[in-house]
Amino acid sequence: MTEQIQVRHFQAAFGKKIILKDLSFSLPNDQLTVVLGENGAGKTTLIRAILQAALTKKGDAAIQVNAQKIAYVPQFRDLGADYPLSIQAFVSLGIRDHGLPWLSKKEKKAVQDALQRVDLTELADLPLAKASGGQKQRAYIAQALAKQPDLLILDEPTSALDSQHTRALVQQIRQVQQDWQIGVLWISHDTTWVRKSADNFLWLHDQTASLGVAKDLPVEAESKHQEEVKHVF
Numbered sequence: 001m002t003e004q005i006q007v008r009h010f011q012a013a014f015g016k017k018i019i020l021k022d023l024s025f026s027l028p029n030d031q032l033t034v035v036l037g038e039n040g041a042g043k044t045t046l047i048r049a050i051l052q053a054a055l056t057k058k059g060d061a062a063i064q065v066n067a068q069k070i071a072y073v074p075q076f077r078d079l080g081a082d083y084p085l086s087i088q089a090f091v092s093l094g095i096r097d098h099g100l101p102w103l104s105k106k107e108k109k110a111v112q113d114a115l116q117r118v119d120l121t122e123l124a125d126l127p128l129a130k131a132s133g134g135q136k137q138r139a140y141i142a143q144a145l146a147k148q149p150d151l152l153i154l155d156e157p158t159s160a161l162d163s164q165h166t167r168a169l170v171q172q173i174r175q176v177q178q179d180w181q182i183g184v185l186w187i188s189h190d191t192t193w194v195r196k197s198a199d200n201f202l203w204l205h206d207q208t209a210s211l212g213v214a215k216d217l218p219v220e221a222e223s224k225h226q227e228e229v230k231h232v233f
């Protein structure tokens with residue numbers, strides 16, 4: 001186990017508004033860490049800074065990322081009813097980065113493996129535009145998995161899913177993470193599965209971050225979302 005992400009005295013502000021102050025933590029390269037925090041706590045701001053540091057190599061000097069291949073799945077977006085590609089072709093786009101219009105045998109296998117890992121093999125030929133919200137979300141994740149990353153960053157991948165599909169996705173991602181021994185950073189508002197299925201939590205609150213073992217997630221860090229829903233109804 002080595003450190004994959006190191007953050008030392010990181011600070012983020014928009015104008016005079018300080019979002020995160022003097023953040024320091026490190027994350028290993030083979031564990032699943034859930035990033036928690038209320039709306040506006042700075043989760044996306046932190047992930048963006050980590051991605052910038054990793055991809056441009058000129059990001060914030062306070063952040064070091066030690067990963068060869070990073071895959072990032074942003075919050076759910078609908079590509080629209082006119083999107084022309086099948087799920088399989090869309091997933092293939094994730095790795096067609098060598099400029100050639102075809103895939104090698106190895107790349108084809110990576111695409112099939114990615115589809116199978118999120119249970120989309122039978123829907124491979126379905127136009128992405130015709131897929132349900134949950135199927136689209138899994139296609140986005142399959143596209144990221146096809147890259148076979150050593151760091152996978154997911155921004156609220158379960159926001160469009162009911163609890164049964166959330167549980168299934170958690171299991172699928174956990175399986176990939178353990179099979180490949182990769183680092184996963186998972187932003188989530190749903191904390192119901194964290195104690196059982198994650199390694200660590202990174203809880204952003206009061207401009208700072210608390211890192212801990214997932215099974216010891218403090219009650220205060222649990223999502224208030226379900227309570228809010230109860231109040232509404």
Ligand SMILES: Nc1ncnc2c1ncn2[C@@H]1O[C@H](COP(=O)(O)OP(=O)(O)OP(=O)(O)O)[C@@H](O)[C@H]1O
Nearest residue numbers: 014015019037038039040041042043044045046204
């Ligand atoms: N470009 C920007 N300019 C000014 N303020 C910003 C900008 N981006 C984010 N903020 C502010 O920074 C704070 C943190 O935003 P961020 O999106 O990182 O929070 P979050 O924890 O991801 O929230 P959510 O759970 O709602 O997605 C918020 O108060 C937000 O309004």
